[in-house]
Amino acid sequence: MSDDLFKKVVSHAKEYGFVFPSSEIYDGLGAVYDYGQNGVELKNNLRQYWWKSMVQMHENIVGIDAAIFMHPKTWKASGHIDGFSDPMIDNKDSKKRYRADNLLEDKIARYQKDGKTNKAEELQVALDNATIDNDLAKLKSLIVEHEIACPISGTRNWTDVRQFNLMFSTEMGAMAEEADKIYLRPETAQGIFVNFLNVQKTGRMKVPFGIAQTGKAFRNEIIARQFIMRMREFEQMEMQFFVRPGTQKQWYEYWKEARMKWHHKLGFGSENYRFHDHVKPAHYADAAVDIEFNFPFGFKEMEGIHSRTDFDLKNHQEHSGKKLQYFDAELDENGKAYGNYIPYVIETSIGLDRLFLSTLCASYKEEEVGEGDKKDTRVVLSLPPILSPYKVAVLPLMKKDGLPEIAREMMQTLKLDYNCFYEEKDAIGKRYRRQDALGTPYCITIDHQTLEDKTITIRYRDTMEQERISFERLREILASEISWSKLLS
Numbered sequence: 001m002s003d004d005l006f007k008k009v010v011s012h013a014k015e016y017g018f019v020f021p022s023s024e025i026y027d028g029l030g031a032v033y034d035y036g037q038n039g040v041e042l043k044n045n046l047r048q049y050w051w052k053s054m055v056q057m058h059e060n061i062v063g064i065d066a067a068i069f070m071h072p073k074t075w076k077a078s079g080h081i082d083g084f085s086d087p088m089i090d091n092k093d094s095k096k097r098y099r100a101d102n103l104l105e106d107k108i109a110r111y112q113k114d115g116k117t118n119k120a121e122e123l124q125v126a127l128d129n130a131t132i133d134n135d136l137a138k139l140k141s142l143i144v145e146h147e148i149a150c151p152i153s154g155t156r157n158w159t160d161v162r163q164f165n166l167m168f169s170t171e172m173g174a175m176a177e178e179a180d181k182i183y184l185r186p187e188t189a190q191g192i193f194v195n196f197l198n199v200q201k202t203g204r205m206k207v208p209f210g211i212a213q214t215g216k217a218f219r220n221e222i223i224a225r226q227f228i229m230r231m232r233e234f235e236q237m238e239m240q241f242f243v244r245p246g247t248q249k250q251w252y253e254y255w256k257e258a259r260m261k262w263h264h265k266l267g268f269g270s271e272n273y274r275f276h277d278h279v280k281p282a283h284y285a286d287a288a289v290d291i292e293f294n295f296p297f298g299f300k301e302m303e304g305i306h307s308r309t310d311f312d313l314k315n316h317q318e319h320s321g322k323k324l325q326y327f328d329a330e331l332d333e334n335g336k337a338y339g340n341y342i343p344y345v346i347e348t349s350i351g352l353d354r355l356f357l358s359t360l361c362a363s364y365k366e367e368e369v370g371e372g373d374k375k376d377t378r379v380v381l382s383l384p385p386i387l388s389p390y391k392v393a394v395l396p397l398m399k400k401d402g403l404p405e406i407a408r409e410m411m412q413t414l415k416l417d418y419n420c421f422y423e424e425k426d427a428i429g430k431r432y433r434r435q436d437a438l439g440t441p442y443c444i445t446i447d448h449q450t451l452e453d454k455t456i457t458i459r460y461r462d463t464m465e466q467e468r469i470s471f472e473r474l475r476e477i478l479a480s481e482i483s484w485s486k487l488l489s
């Protein structure tokens with residue numbers, strides 16, 4: 001059933017203009033996707049939800065928009081040049097490349113499906129240990145020992161496991177000789193670290209304070225999986241919160257809770273989210289946790305919260321030779337100023353595309369409607385209205401008698417505050433269904449009575465109920481129901 005739901009969501013996304021494969025006329029490009037006319041609206045609204053809650057609702061958090069290209073030394077200092085890699089393995093017959101850990105994870109899932117719980121647990125422990133120790137030979141031996149075959153060729157003719165750096169590189173400069181290798185950023189965080197002092201000084205920010213940004217990141221993922229779950233070009237929304245050394249644990253707990261609350265507010269069911277603690281956090285962190293969402297293919301990471309210590313600022317200070325310190329004039333319990341230090345950092349990092357996917361999966365519903373001969377299934381996206389691509393669909397009942405004109409007039413006023421959709425083609429039932437599939441919370445129909453008394457029929461997406469109301473009443477309903485306060489307060 002879950003598999004089924006996922007397939008339906010993927011085809012719905014395509015059919016209704018939410019997500020298309022990139023350069024589809026050339027048969028697409030692996031793990032790269034384009035957002036269509038409705039997808040871009042939903043994505044913008046999700047980004048805005050994040051931005052409003054993280055930046056505009058916090059006086060001590062400000063935003064930036066750093067460039068994708070950064071000085072190559074950035075990636076040396078951050079550890080990405082030396083350490084940002086995944087273990088890969090090739091099948092010599094099919095010439096297909098896989099992530100070694102993914103092959104083993106799939107095997108664990110198969111053991112579990114077949115009721116071989118002991119074997120699954122045993123392999124999980126071995127995989128965890130090999131991953132923690134970065135033991136490539138062990139990963140290979142587990143693949144051999146558990147007789148894992150290539151899904152394409154069916155053979156077990158494997159290469160050794162090697163590390164594969166996930167950063168894309170290109171050259172900067174017009175002439176090849178002058179070319180200098182630069183990277184497409186694999187995370188947005190470093191743009192914030194290198195601007196730490198610029199923002200702190202010009203914004204007169206006092207620790208604790210945060211810097212946030214949203215933007216594209218690029219990773220040459222070895223294999224693409226699960227639609228927009230794992231892409232080679234994706235968007236991150238990150239916030240780095242700079243704190244006094246020694247207070248990181250307390251702020252880490254604070255942000256864990258705040259971020260989980262943010263997800264719950266979407267109304268997709270708190271049981272669909274869970275924390276997953278990292279037993280051994282990455283080299284730059286002293287604590288890390290994922291917020292996982294219950295996707296149709298299981299609980300998977302949607303957001304990471306990391307206590308990054310002073311790792312990044314310290315390394316940038318070392319590699320750039322520029323002091324990246326903060327002067328804290330406040331007094332400690334002994335009456336002495338805290339003085340100069342490199343702040344510690346708590347990071348919250350969420351993938352916008354994964355958030356988009358979770359939103360589609362959670363709001364996609366198929367409902368039986370009608371009775372007898374009229375029995376039918378409707379597909380509806382039960383999105384929180386503030387996130388819907390369109391808030392109101394304006395639908396004149398007929399294409400004559402001045403109905404389109406008055407409908408356009410009403411739309412002209414509504415458009416100033418709400419994204420509206422206008423449609424006059426097809427039977428009204430069909431038009432309602434199309435709006436349900438886009439998640440439009442309100443449809444209004446304009447008929448001959450509208451010409452007389454300016455009343456319209458409002459149709460509610462979730463209940464499918466209809467009522468005749470005045471245009472003023474419609475505006476009242478929209479004002480109270482389509483408000484950021486529903487998600488932010």
Ligand code: ATP
Binds near residue numbers: 230235303350351354
């Ligand atoms: P994963 O373990 O799934 O590869 P990660 O731990 O490498 O993810 P982070 O580096 O912590 O991810 O990045 C923060 C967030 O960015 C993730 O929680 C995820 O939502 C998003 N993200 C990371 N890689 C991708 C990708 N290839 N495609 C889409 N979103 C991604």
